[in-house]
Amino acid sequence: MMRIVEHRSDREWVRRAVALIEADTRRSADTHLLRIDLPEWAHWTGVDGRPAGVDLYLKDESTHPTGSLKHRLARSLFLYALCNGWITESTTVIEASSGSTAVSEAYFAKLIGVPFIAVMAAATSPEKVRLIEREGGRCHFVDNPTEVYEVAAQLEQELGGHYIDQFTMAERATDWRGNNNIAESIFEQMSAERYPVPSWVVVGAGTGGTSATLGRYLRYQGHDTLLCVVDPENSLFYPAYESADGSYCSVHLDTGSRIEGIGRPRVEPSFVSQVIDRMISVPDADSIAAMLFLSELLDRRVGPSTGTNLQGALAIVAEMVDARQPGSVVTLLCDPGERYGSTYFDPDWRAQHDLFADDELAALRRFWTVGRWGTDA
Known part of the structure; x- marks a missing residue:
C-alpha cells in the first residue's frame, strides 16, 4: 500500500515576499564605478608611441539603499x-x-x-x-x-x-554565473574603458562570498583577470591560504579583526581559497591610513575595510608600474565612513585601541607623490 506524507507551505506568502524583493531590486540603480586619477608616475608612453599606464577604479557599493x-x-x-x-x-x-x-x-x-x-x-x-x-x-x-x-x-x-x-x-546563495551580481556589474561598467578587462580585482573577505563569486565568474567567463584578497590582522584567512593547510578550518583565534566587516577568527565555510590568485596581509594601521587618505582624496568619508582594499590595490598598481605592465585595477568602496564617526575617525578612539596611523598616512602620501614605498622614495 502506498503511503503519502505532505508538508505543504503557503506559497502565496512566499510569492509575495519574493515579488517585494524583486521590485526593490528594480527600483535600485546599479552602483557607481569611480575612476581614481592616479598621479603622473602611473602613466607612460608605450613602445608604439601611444599613452599607456595603469588605471584604478573603485566600485562604489555605498550607493545601495542600505549603504554597503x-x-x-x-x-x-x-x-x-x-x-x-x-x-x-x-x-x-x-x-x-x-x-x-x-x-x-x-x-x-x-x-x-x-x-x-x-x-x-x-x-x-x-x-x-x-x-x-x-x-x-x-x-x-x-x-x-x-x-x-x-x-x-x-x-x-x-x-x-x-x-x-x-x-x-x-x-552558494549568489548566482556566480551572472545574474545582477557584483562581478557581472564590474565587467559591464568596464566595457568602454581603456583597459576593459581588469588585470586585477582586489577585495577583502568577511564571509568569503564576494571573493568566491568573483573568482568563479572570472573562470566561467574565461577572463584573464586575477583575483587578490586582502586580509587584516587577527584573521585566519591569510595564514590558512599561505599554508594551504586545511586544518586551519578547525582553528579559532581568541580575538577578532579590528577592521569591521572583514577578517574572521576562523576560516569560514564560504571562503573558497582555490579561486584566489593572491592574498595580501595588510597591517591595521595601514588600513586606517588608507581610509583617511582616500577620504581626503574623495572629499567624503569611506569605511576602514575600503582602506584595506586600497592598500592592496595600490601595492599592485606600484608593481604593474615598475614592470611597465599597462592595465586596470578594480577594488571596492564597501561602505560610507559616516558609520564610523565615533570609532575609526575619532583620534581618541584610535588611540584607545592602539590604532596609530600617522606614520603610515605620511608614507602613503609620499607614495602618492612619487610612486614608491619607503622613506627613501
Whole structure:
C-alpha cells in the first residue's frame, strides 16, 4: 500500500515576499564605478608611441539603499532562504554579523514583514547599531566576537527561527554565473574603458562570498583577470591560504579583526581559497591610513575595510608600474565612513585601541607623490 506524507507551505506568502524583493531590486540603480586619477608616475608612453599606464577604479557599493556591499549579499540570502522554505510568514530571522550585513538584512526583513535579530560584538560601532534598529531589527550583543555563531544558533533553537548564516551560505546563495551580481556589474561598467578587462580585482573577505563569486565568474567567463584578497590582522584567512593547510578550518583565534566587516577568527565555510590568485596581509594601521587618505582624496568619508582594499590595490598598481605592465585595477568602496564617526575617525578612539596611523598616512602620501614605498622614495 502506498503511503503519502505532505508538508505543504503557503506559497502565496512566499510569492509575495519574493515579488517585494524583486521590485526593490528594480527600483535600485546599479552602483557607481569611480575612476581614481592616479598621479603622473602611473602613466607612460608605450613602445608604439601611444599613452599607456595603469588605471584604478573603485566600485562604489555605498550607493545601495542600505549603504554597503552587503546589500547584495543580504538580498541573495533572503531569496535563497525564502525559496528553500526556511523563512515563512512567522519566522524570526537571526544573523551573526559585525554590522553591515545586519543593516541590510534588517532592511529586507522589514520589507517582507518578519522579525530580525542581529547577534553582534559589543564593540560594533553605535552608528551601525542605530541603522539596524532604524530598520526594525533588534541587536543582541556578545562580549567575545568568536561567540556570535553559537549564540545565533542558540537563539534559532529557542525562538524556532531561522539562522540565515551568512558565513556558510554566502558563497552558494549568489548566482556566480551572472545574474545582477557584483562581478557581472564590474565587467559591464568596464566595457568602454581603456583597459576593459581588469588585470586585477582586489577585495577583502568577511564571509568569503564576494571573493568566491568573483573568482568563479572570472573562470566561467574565461577572463584573464586575477583575483587578490586582502586580509587584516587577527584573521585566519591569510595564514590558512599561505599554508594551504586545511586544518586551519578547525582553528579559532581568541580575538577578532579590528577592521569591521572583514577578517574572521576562523576560516569560514564560504571562503573558497582555490579561486584566489593572491592574498595580501595588510597591517591595521595601514588600513586606517588608507581610509583617511582616500577620504581626503574623495572629499567624503569611506569605511576602514575600503582602506584595506586600497592598500592592496595600490601595492599592485606600484608593481604593474615598475614592470611597465599597462592595465586596470578594480577594488571596492564597501561602505560610507559616516558609520564610523565615533570609532575609526575619532583620534581618541584610535588611540584607545592602539590604532596609530600617522606614520603610515605620511608614507602613503609620499607614495602618492612619487610612486614608491619607503622613506627613501
